Amino acid sequence: MATLIPRMLEEAVQARSGFAAIVAPSRWSRSETWSYERLLDASDRLSASLVAMGVGAGMRVAVMAPPSPRLFATLFALFRLGAVAVMVDPGMGLKGLKLCLGEADCQGFIGSPKAMIARAILGLCPGARIVAHIGNGWLPGYRALVEARSGGTPVYPAAPADVAAILYTSGSTGPAKGAVYSAGTLSAQVVALRDMLDIQPGEVDLSTFPLFGLYAPVLRMTAVIPIMDFTRPASVDAAMLLDMAARYRVDNLFASPAVLARLAKRAEEHGGLDRLKRIVSAGAPVPWPLVRRVRALLRPGASLYTPYGMTEALPIACPSDSGILGDALGRTRCGGGIYLGKPVPGIRVTILPASDEPLGTLPDSLPPGAHGEIAVTGPQVTRSYWRRPEADSRHKMTVDGKVIHRTGDLGYLDSSGDLWYLGRQAQAVRVGGKSYPADACEAVFLDLPGVSRVALVQAGPDCAALVVEPHTRISSANLKAEIRRRAAEVDLDVPIFTVLIHGPFPVDRRHNSKIDRGTLGHWAASQPEVSQGFNRSAIPS
Numbered sequence: 001m002a003t004l005i006p007r008m009l010e011e012a013v014q015a016r017s018g019f020a021a022i023v024a025p026s027r028w029s030r031s032e033t034w035s036y037e038r039l040l041d042a043s044d045r046l047s048a049s050l051v052a053m054g055v056g057a058g059m060r061v062a063v064m065a066p067p068s069p070r071l072f073a074t075l076f077a078l079f080r081l082g083a084v085a086v087m088v089d090p091g092m093g094l095k096g097l098k099l100c101l102g103e104a105d106c107q108g109f110i111g112s113p114k115a116m117i118a119r120a121i122l123g124l125c126p127g128a129r130i131v132a133h134i135g136n137g138w139l140p141g142y143r144a145l146v147e148a149r150s151g152g153t154p155v156y157p158a159a160p161a162d163v164a165a166i167l168y169t170s171g172s173t174g175p176a177k178g179a180v181y182s183a184g185t186l187s188a189q190v191v192a193l194r195d196m197l198d199i200q201p202g203e204v205d206l207s208t209f210p211l212f213g214l215y216a217p218v219l220r221m222t223a224v225i226p227i228m229d230f231t232r233p234a235s236v237d238a239a240m241l242l243d244m245a246a247r248y249r250v251d252n253l254f255a256s257p258a259v260l261a262r263l264a265k266r267a268e269e270h271g272g273l274d275r276l277k278r279i280v281s282a283g284a285p286v287p288w289p290l291v292r293r294v295r296a297l298l299r300p301g302a303s304l305y306t307p308y309g310m311t312e313a314l315p316i317a318c319p320s321d322s323g324i325l326g327d328a329l330g331r332t333r334c335g336g337g338i339y340l341g342k343p344v345p346g347i348r349v350t351i352l353p354a355s356d357e358p359l360g361t362l363p364d365s366l367p368p369g370a371h372g373e374i375a376v377t378g379p380q381v382t383r384s385y386w387r388r389p390e391a392d393s394r395h396k397m398t399v400d401g402k403v404i405h406r407t408g409d410l411g412y413l414d415s416s417g418d419l420w421y422l423g424r425q426a427q428a429v430r431v432g433g434k435s436y437p438a439d440a441c442e443a444v445f446l447d448l449p450g451v452s453r454v455a456l457v458q459a460g461p462d463c464a465a466l467v468v469e470p471h472t473r474i475s476s477a478n479l480k481a482e483i484r485r486r487a488a489e490v491d492l493d494v495p496i497f498t499v500l501i502h503g504p505f506p507v508d509r510r511h512n513s514k515i516d517r518g519t520l521g522h523w524a525a526s527q528p529e530v531s532q533g534f535n536r537s538a539i540p541s
Contacts, residue, residue: 002160002183002184002187002188002379003187004079004158004160004164004183004184004186004187005076005079005164005183005186005187005190005218006076006079006080006155006156006158007155008187008190008218009039009040009043009076009217009218010040012036012217012218012219012220013036013037013039013040015201015220016036016201016202016220017036017037018035018036018037019035019036019202019222020033020034020035020036020222021034021035021036021038021039021216021217021222021223022034022039022069022072022216022217022222022223022224022225023222023223023224023225023248024068024069024225025224025225025226025227025244025248026227027227032068032069034069034073036217038069039069039072039073039076039217040076041151042069042070042073042077042147043073043074043076043077043080044077044080044151044152044153045147045148045149045150045151046073046074046077046145046147046148047077047080047081047151047153048147048148048150048151048152048153049145049146049147049148050077050078050081050083050145051081051153052148053108053130053132053145054129054130055078055081055083055108055130056081056082056083057081057082057083057156057158057162058082058083058084058162058163059083059084059107059108060083060084060086060104060105060106060107060108060166061078061083061084061085061086061106061107061108061109061110061130062086062087062088062101062104062106062108062109062110062111062124062125062128063075063078063085063086063087063110063111064088064090064109064110064111064112064115064118065110065111065112065115065134065135066112066210066230067210067213067214067225067230068134068225069225070134071134072213072214072217072223074110074134074145075214079164079183079186080153080155080156081153081156082156082158082162082164083108084163084164084165084166085164085165085166086101086104086106086165086166086178087165087166087167087168087211088100088101088104088168088176089168089170089231089509089510090115090231091170091230091231091232091509091510092168092170092171092176092509092510093509094118094122096171096176097118097122097124098122098123098124099175099176100168100176100178101124101125102124102125102126103178103386103387104125104166104178104386105127106125106127106128107127107128107129107130108128108129108130108131109124109125109128109130109131109132110131110132110133110134110145111133111134112133112134112135113133113135113139115133116131116133116139116142119131131143132144132145133145158183159183159184160182160183160184160187161182161183161184162182162183163180163181163182163183164181164182164183164185164186165180165181165186166178166179166180166181166386167179167181167211167311168311169310169311169312170311170508170509170510170511170514171509174426177385177386177388177391178385178386178387178388179311179312179382179385179386180382180383180384180385180386181382182382182383184379185379185380185381185382185383188346188378188379188380189215189314189315189380190215190218190219192315192344192345192346192347192379192380193212193215193219193315194219195344195345196305196307196315196318196344196345197252197278197280197305197318199219199220199221199252201220201221202220202221202222203221203222203251203252203277204221204222204224204248204249204250204251204252205219205221205222205223205224205250205251205252205253205254206224206226206241206244206245206248206250206252206253206254207223207226207253207254208226208228208230208233208236208241208253208254208255208256208259209230209233209254209256209282209283209511210230212254212280213225213254221251221252222248224244224248224250226240226241226244227240227244228240228241231509232512233255233256233258233259233511233512234256234258234259234262234507234512234513236259236262238259238262238263238265238266239266239270241259241263242263242266242267242270242272242273243272245272245275245276246272246275249275250275250276251276251277251278252276252277252278252279252280253276253278253279253280254279254280254281254282255279255280255281256281256282256283256284256511256512256513257281257283257284257285257286257287257290257511257513258507258511258512258513259512260279260281260286260290260294261290263294264290264293264294264297267297268293268297271297273294273297273298274297274298274299274302275299276298276299276302277301277302277303278302278303278304278305279294279298279302279303279304279305280304280305280306280307281304281305281306282306282307282308282309283508283510283511283513283514284508284511284513284514284515285306285338285421285439286306287443287446287453288324288325288329288332288333288338288443288446288447289446289447291304291306291321291324291325292321292325294321295321295325298321303320303321303322304320304321305318305319305320305321306318306319306320306324308340308419308421310407311382312381312382312385312395312405312407313347313376313378313380313381313382313405313407314380315344315347315380316340316343316344316347316349316374316376316407316419317340317341317342317343317344317347317349317419318341318344319339319340319341320341323339323341324339328418331420332443333443333444333447333490334444334490334491334492335440335441335443335444335490335492335493335494336420336440337411337412337420337421337422337437337439337440337443338420338421338422338439338440338443339418339420340411340418340419340420340421341418341419342417342418342419343376343419346378346379346380347376347377347378347380347381348376348377348378349374349375349376349413349419350365350375350376350404351365351366351370351371351372351373351374351375351411351412351413352365352366352372352373352375352406353366353372353373354371354372354373354410354425354435355373356394356425356426357394358393358394359397359406362397362399362404366412368412368413368414368415368417369412369413369414369415370412371410371411371412371422371437372410372411372412373406373407373408373409373410373411373425374407374409374410374411374419374421375404375405375406375407376404376405376407377402377403377404377405381403381404381405382403382405383396383403384396384403394406395407395408408424408425408426409421409422409423409424409425410422410423410424410425410428410437421439421440422437422439422440423437423438423439423440423441424437424438424439425437427517427518429456429457429458429464429494430458430462431462431463431464431495431497432462432495436456436464436494436495438455438456438457438517441456441466441492441494442454442455442456444486444487444490444492445466445468445483445486448479448482448483448486449472449474449482450470450471450472450473450474450479451468451469451470451471451479452468452469452470452471453468453469453505453515454466454467454468454469455467455469455505455515455517455520456494456496456517457517457518457520457521457524458517458521459497459498459521459524459525459527459530460524460525460530460531463497463525463530464494464495464496464497465496465497465498465499465500465521465524465527465530466483466496466498466499466500467499467500467501467502467505467520467523467524468499468500468501468502469501469502469503469504469505470501474501476499476501479499479501480499483496483499497530498524498527498529498530500524500527500529502520502523505520506519506520
């Protein structure tokens, strides 16, 4: 039987007795450090307080607060009680918050004072009968969630299939959906992360994504909580982050591609990344030039990992810088896709014929090299969405008792069994009755002079545009000439109608890294080069 999160925490306390589990630095006061014993005791006492309020097994409780030792202890308390933690990213915006929390129909709401004010103004979780704030001091009209004088709350005997959490997707490629995590899914995810990254007890973790920080203590790491606005990760103070990495002797750092780019820029001038053992970057495909840039800043023996997965299934694969920049890079630079490497142990990947429709029966998988939709099954794959039968119908299939998740991503398995990513199926561009995945095409142009990011977008019916975000001043004529040269060099079979230059790209709210190709496509369609419809030849002269 799988070891579930509450037991994992107890085992971590036994193995790391006396060591720091969480360190919370502060700009204005002394840092707060909790030992493993303190974390376990706090989760036990908070469990007693939650029970006194009426929280029990199976109850859905929304949790909205910035990372802190008390937040982590509260979440572990909910897992201890068998309650269902509902986690929604505040960065998705007020409209998204209201929609998701209304759908979740939570019986409880626990949040920071700021979240309490937002709840009152927006009417979040109107049906919640248990409402409490995490924070110091008194908040008019609300009771504080404080530790009971004594613990001793028994751990709920959850089965691996019992629902433990509902985690909402970012909503960057469609409406946000609640992925239902069972207790077994959570623990399988922790084990997979530990094994694929070779995490060792006693390592120090600095995570700019709260969920990875929460996992650190059960992975027997010390979690250092960065000083930042987690709803706007791209605005992080890179100097402060690197200073914290040095001060707390950090081994492992998680950063989305947007944060990683800021860290690389700072480190190129002042150093700092060479102290780390491991960097993990996810939330969006990491551009291969950024991988190469960061690799040059790491010490020998250190690695950059770019796990592939999604809220519904994570991790699926975990390529390292050596794999991305090795023999695979030649294929990536010619439009062959983003290298993901071998699926992680326990995950089975199949490639299905691409389709946006629900499938009544499981079709035959495609042979090596054939492009289609990536589908996965394994212990860290969620079984369903919360109250989204149409999403379940599109993305979930059960065969022989095992859930297969259709990711909506296009890719293929090569003859060696390595997985390659081509792009989101919903973001593929259609021209002349043929579909062209965006990410694979964009990777061809990422190292051109002056180019920061590239987006292949649908700029109207039967029209593809390549939109470029420059990082230096560059003339449109020179840029188009460079793109023509590169496309001819690799024999790129993508009918690009025009090349457009755009300022900073619109991106997702959660990681500030996923390109909003839909918004860029609408903008591109309004540009004179497209709207006037001149000479539709591939790669404009």
